[in-house]
Amino acid sequence: MRHIALEEWKMYAKDETDEDMRIEYEEHLYSCDQCMVLYMEAVDAVQEDLPSIEGPSLYTDEVMERIPFENSDVRKPSRKRWYEEKVFHYVLATAMTLILMATGIFSELLKVTSEFEKNRQPSITENMLLKTTALLDGVEKVEEQEAE
């Protein structure tokens, strides 16, 4: 399967990807470390690009005009859009944690830890844990920025 480019991840993070692609990206994300890194880069980059929630309404209007609505009657305020998006990424991070827990990787990690102490070899489990932690940290960072 082809990898997904940083620009595509940015579109995904901005919720500008169509439904089919989004599913494809998400499936790919679960199986590709490389793209997980890119995705997190994209989320960071997109957060920097975003106007603050209290930002100028001029920008929001411009964005609103560019968003293709399936049903033109549904014009949600963009404040809500960004909020929903943040929740989406949080849910994604949580879902990943739950998947790791459900697949028994965390309990496996407890067993592995003592062996890991002995031979100091980075394990896949550790990498996955770091990845999840980093993603959750990213979400927290966003929350802090928005709280300012």
Ligand SMILES: [Zn+2]
């Ligand atoms: Zn990939």
